[in-house]
Amino acid sequence: MHLGEISGLSLGAATRDAFGDALKELGATNQHIVTVDGDVGNSTRTEPFALAHPDRAFNVGIAESNMVSVAGGLAACGKIPVVASFACFLMDNAFDQIRMSVAFPQLNVKLVGSHAGISIGEDGPSQMGIEDVALACSLPGLTVVVPSDAACTKEATRACLEHDGPTYLRVGRGKVATIYPKGCPFELGKAITVREGTDATIIANGLMVAAAIDAATLCEPLGISCRVIDLHTIKPIDRDAIAAAARETGAIVVAEEHLQHGGLGSAVAQVVVETAPVPMRFVNVGDQYAESGDPQGLLDKYGLTAKAVADAVQEAHGSK
Amino acid sequence: MSKLSLDELKSKAKVIRELIIRITTEAGSGHPTSSLSAADVVTALYFGGFMKFDPKKPADPDRDRFVLSKGHACPVLYSAMAEAGYFTVDEIMTLRKLGSPWEGHPNMRRLPGIEASTGSLGQGLSIGIGHALAARIDGKSYHTYVMMGDGEMGEGQVWEAIAAAHKYALNNLTAIIDQNGYQQTGATKEVLDLTAFQPKLEAFGWHVQTIAGNDMAEVVKALETANGIKDRPTCIVSRTQKGFPVVPLLEAEGDPNYHGKPFSKELAKKAIAMLG
Numbered sequence: 030m031h032l033g034e035i036s037g038l039s040l041g042a043a044t045r046d047a048f049g050d051a052l053k054e055l056g057a058t059n060q061h062i063v064t065v066d067g068d069v070g071n072s073t074r075t076e077p078f079a080l081a082h083p084d085r086a087f088n089v090g091i092a093e094s095n096m097v098s099v100a101g102g103l104a105a106c107g108k109i110p111v112v113a114s115f116a117c118f119l120m121d122n123a124f125d126q127i128r129m130s131v132a133f134p135q136l137n138v139k140l141v142g143s144h145a146g147i148s149i150g151e152d153g154p155s156q157m158g159i160e161d162v163a164l165a166c167s168l169p170g171l172t173v174v175v176p177s178d179a180a181c182t183k184e185a186t187r188a189c190l191e192h193d194g195p196t197y198l199r200v201g202r203g204k205v206a207t208i209y210p211k212g213c214p215f216e217l218g219k220a221i222t223v224r225e226g227t228d229a230t231i232i233a234n235g236l237m238v239a240a241a242i243d244a245a246t247l248c249e250p251l252g253i254s255c256r257v258i259d260l261h262t263i264k265p266i267d268r269d270a271i272a273a274a275a276r277e278t279g280a281i282v283v284a285e286e287h288l289q290h291g292g293l294g295s296a297v298a299q300v301v302v303e304t305a306p307v308p309m310r311f312v313n314v315g316d317q318y319a320e321s322g323d324p325q326g327l328l329d330k331y332g333l334t335a336k337a338v339a340d341a342v343q344e345a346h347g348s349k
Numbered sequence: 350m351s352k353l354s355l356d357e358l359k360s361k362a363k364v365i366r367e368l369i370i371r372i373t374t375e376a377g378s379g380h381p382t383s384s385l386s387a388a389d390v391v392t393a394l395y396f397g398g399f400m401k402f403d404p405k406k407p408a409d410p411d412r413d414r415f416v417l418s419k420g421h422a423c424p425v426l427y428s429a430m431a432e433a434g435y436f437t438v439d440e441i442m443t444l445r446k447l448g449s450p451w452e453g454h455p456n457m458r459r460l461p462g463i464e465a466s467t468g469s470l471g472q473g474l475s476i477g478i479g480h481a482l483a484a485r486i487d488g489k490s491y492h493t494y495v496m497m498g499d500g501e502m503g504e505g506q507v508w509e510a511i512a513a514a515h516k517y518a519l520n521n522l523t524a525i526i527d528q529n530g531y532q533q534t535g536a537t538k539e540v541l542d543l544t545a546f547q548p549k550l551e552a553f554g555w556h557v558q559t560i561a562g563n564d565m566a567e568v569v570k571a572l573e574t575a576n577g578i579k580d581r582p583t584c585i586v587s588r589t590q591k592g593f594p595v596v597p598l599l600e601a602e603g604d605p606n607y608h609g610k611p612f613s614k615e616l617a618k619k620a621i622a623m624l625g
């Protein structure tokens with residue numbers, strides 16, 4: 030049973046595939062776009078672009094530090110470098126290079142972390158990016174985007190490439206539910222309300238948006254009407270949408286495929302506390318590393334489920 | 350830029366050394382000795398006809414690039430750039446003061462003509478590769494020079510970059526290692542001995558020259574030779590003295606490395622006198 034199935038959402042493409050398709054499409058017309066890879070282009074899906082434009086694609090080997098700083102140099106010369114690796118190898122391994130060669134000089138580098146979250150499955154915790162959002166959000170001036178489905182990723186990729194400044198786009202390995210069958214009304218920094226509701230709000234990103242929609246479906250017969258917000262851009266954050274949700278629904282649950290500290294939950298809580306304090310609950314991986322296993326089994330075991338989100342909603346709602 | 354004669358270059362290097370000492374002593378902090386060792390190479394690059402640049406057009410896409418990877422030596426860069434007309438001497442005298450864009454390490458967002466924000470050692474050669482690859486994509490003929498410290502060579506990223514520059518046969522890239530024999534906590538031979546740079550770089554497929562880097566004639570000759578190499582990246586291992594030419598004064602102070610310490614007013618006076 031995939032996330033979103035309870036609500037009848039069908040399974041769509043993986044967000045990394047949507048990113049790869051969008052990159053290839055946009056790279057065909059924008060000659061400034063180049064890629065810098067660290068020997069995982071066939072995993073991150075920069076490969077279709079690289080094969081189409083070998084003159085604008087650089088694979089520097091398993092050398093993430095060099096990869097990121099090379100991109101900084103290319104950006105300083107007016108290129109739009111897309112630097113993709115597994116989220117953990119990019120963000121964690123090359124964090125100082127992202128700080129000094131990208132964020133501090135505010136260079137127009139497009140960072141893309143694939144294989145984010147525990148849902149990568151069998152490869153296990155060494156390959157799971159679950160602290161990447163916290164690291165990314167800590168850097169001044171870095172736009173941080175976690176799209177929920179293929180359509181959202183396509184628009185997010187376009188928006189990141191068009192944005193003048195450094196960005197981090199987080200994509201996943203496996204197929205995810207289709208949230209936007211008719212296309213995604215994506216705008217950087219602007220939350221999308223995917224379902225209206227009056228009694229509580231679930232704010233989610235990535236594959237947890239599908240879990241949030243399912244949770245809303247589960248809460249309906251209990252008499253709790255849930256608003257669901259896809260908060261794809263964590264930085265800069267949509268304060269108005271969060272404050273309005275807190276004021277209008279009085280309870281907030283945040284769901285994300287990330288460690289408990291420093292991700293979407295922390296960012297939303299900061300805004301809620303500053304604008305309209307209401308009861309909150311958080312669904313995430315917790316303060317621990319996961320393990321190997323099948324993706325669905327991992328999501329179940331580590332509590333990234335529709336039921337966990339629905340339980341959190343009842344708790345938050347119940348403590349109003 | 351005008352191309353100075355050998356004698357003129359030697360005088361220019363003296364002027365730049367005096368500025369290095371004056372601005373760091375005025376600041377009361379900074380890295381004068383790391384800057385002094387590099388002064389001859391930097392002088393030759395800016396005034397020996399090797400780099401084409403126009404201080405009035407610091408963002409000219411065709412300009413040659415100089416990336417100071419050992420960013421703590423920025424007093425040598427600020428001083429050379431002041432002499433070249435990017436800044437005034439009065440301006441660089443504000444080094445390290447609150448509000449001054451002449452920060453303790455180069456900040457490309459605050460100053461024209463600075464090619465990279467450095468200070469975290471190990472990243473400059475990779476950034477230079479980015480510039481060199483961009484030149485290739487754009488069919489431009491500019492050259493990128495990157496200066497690193499010998500202690501900085503301990504960073505793994507430098508060796509990632511050395512391998513990548515060879516992969517792309519970057520004939521428009523020249524690395525200079527300012528081999529002054531010291532890093533922060535002592536002699537590089539004792540801290541982490543990587544001193545046989547020439548065979549290491551050659552094994553990575555680079556063209557390498559080892560020179561006496563405080564001898565202007567050798568510096569000029571090496572930069573000319575580097576210009577003639579058309580099939581691969583080049584490296585100049587520039588053997589220098591940290592604090593050149595005032596090392597005897599530093600030895601008398603009991604600290605020949607004198608890393609990250611400004612000269613007192615008195616020491617600065619003696620050092621400037623010693624420049625001749």
Ligand SMILES: Cc1ncc(C[n+]2csc(CCOP(=O)(O)OP(=O)(O)O)c2C)c(N)n1
Pocket residue numbers: 380382383384386419421422468469470471497498499500501502527529531532533591608
């Ligand atoms: C990544 C990093 N680690 C440590 C430092 C602190 N640091 C500043 S200068 C320096 C020594 C540099 O030695 P070297 O590269 O030989 O340059 P020199 O001062 O001798 O010219 C150190 C360790 C730093 N700036 N960056």
Ligand SMILES: [Mg+2]
Pocket residue numbers: 498499500527528529530531532537
């Ligand atoms: Mg040294």
